[in-house]
Amino acid sequence: MLIQRDLELIAEQCECFGGKVLKSTGDGLLMSFYSAVQAVLCSQEVQKQLAKLAESSAAGESLQHRIGVHLGDVLFRHQDVLGNGVNIAARLQAKSAPGGVCISQTVYDVVKARIDINATFLGPLKLKNIQEPVAAFQIPPFGQSATMVVPQLAGQPVGTDLSPLAIAAATLEQAPQIRRIKKLIFGTYQGVWENDPKVLMQFDLLPLLKQLYQRHRTLISLEKALQTMAARLNHKSAYLAVADTILQALEPVYTEAEDSASDGEVASRSSLRDRYNEIAETLAQQTDRLRIKKLLYAVIHTAWENDQAVLALHTLADLVTDVHQIAPSEADLSYHLERIIKRLNRHNHYAQLALIISEAFHPLYGSPAEAAPMVTELSAEPLADGHTMMFGSDKPVIDEGLTSLTGWQSSVLSDGQTSVHSSQLAIANVCPIEGPQDAKIHDRANLYALRLEIMRYTNPLRAKILLLSTVRSPFTATPQDWLTLKSKSLDDLIKTTFQYCQTFSDLESKLTIMSHCVGNVGENIQAAGAILQAMKPFYP
């Protein structure tokens, strides 16, 4: 029987990934794993195997299966397994595309750093008999890209825009390597490597392509830019192939444009120069024009410059011109300013200056037709909350005010993540030499007050269990676990946690997830709240 054959295959794979089949539901299986990563890897492997099996079987000789994955507490009773976790997994399974895998946000958060999953956010789902909506992601069937499964979620409605660029974008969206394609396009265009899917999700492919096209008017120039970027990455050969895919898709765009190059462009360029001068004048009137210059310089060079002699070589008008090249849309300007400011120790002060700059630049973006003649509809990407998480993995800069030259992106190189390792792009930590820093960030050398605060508001042992679970693995109350807990003081655990969770939002999500993974959820959530409140002032 077909179903029997498939279930056997699934059970076999389950065992391979260290899982356990808990029960059979007739045409389905309920399985448990000790690790969410293993569960997701297993489900992907199962769908892959089933897809291959279907390929080699005659038509009508194969079945398609849905898989749902969730992380939660379960209760074993009388050979049965109960609990909300089971129900949610079962309901998620029903929401999955046939041949695909539907995972909850909880699972996604836990595994995203470890596996490169090509998943589409489905939003919060209302599940039958589950009170709270459950946010979920869809992993597409083997061999398909995410957008093919859920077309209604793609940014552009299909068939409305049939410009050569839109066709190219649609072609690329269908490519199996879409994630890497988008990363490379984003990286080449912004000059910054971005691995966070949440950030990438905010940028649609078509506007990115339009802007890239606007900057590189010949195929050769684009080719050079893509290859330069790819050459800096640790997955160099993979990305060189990705660059080829992109070039292939964009080739028709360039051939078509050659015929219709207009002269109007030149005229508008000269009027642009006047506008740049106007902006430069506005900025020059500001009392803080030196710092404005530094900020603009940082946007262009991705490095902080304190040397007045170097800064004097660049006029404000030059800087404004270059910044406009880098940031042809308002969203880009905000992105770049925010990227720089996040790294500064005088964060608040520079945020003010960024506002002044944005305001001064505003007229440039007001009428997109003039500012960027080739672009018909300039994108105004929503700069939602997610943006603040852009440099989630960066180390906070709390130096004494010396410009340090460590990695701009200290992203983890392991786990298959791609990061830039050239010095040209990934340069300085921005850290201006300007008086004492606004010392709102508490000193991590002395954690006495922090411990006191945690102890005042929650049970010290529970706090320790939660922190140990977060930095190590979920506490299971075995004698070994108790020994480990005893070998680490609360002080040690807090220090390790600071190292492990580079940003406050990182800490927040990890602690919240862990609260659900070790016994007594209600108490853990309370403890997590106390820890978060106490640790928050120690993050920039």
Add this chain to the structure above:
Amino acid sequence: MTPQDFLECYASGKRNFKGFSLAGIDLSKADIIGSNLQLANLENAIFTLAYLTRVNFRRANLARAQLAGANLNQANLTQANLSDANLHGASLQGADLRSAQLPLADLMDANLIEADLRNADMSGANLTGACLRGANFRQEDRKYIANLRGANLRQASSKCRC
């Protein structure tokens, strides 16, 4: 008395367990807030992560008891025998530990904020990471000052009244 019996008694409203013999009883994670366990024999009892707020343990025998993560805020532990007890990560905020016997007790990362430790014997106790802010060690009669001989005070916070 089994733990079930004990908890049923408590649930039915009984609070007075004065002088009971409950050695080795496992009441981990139990909620017995406000009970009276004066003079009770609780040797080797297990109270891991239990809720013992305001419990009266005066002169109780808690030698080698497991009290890790127990909530003992405002508990009365005067003259209690806590020798070799495990109080790892316990919360003893405002607890009364006057003349308590705590030799070799493990008080690692315990919350002893505003605890009264006058005349307590803490020789050889482990106080690593314990918070002692506002804790009172002072005894008018010099002879009865809290005994901290050999106690491990690494990372322990001071600002107590000693």
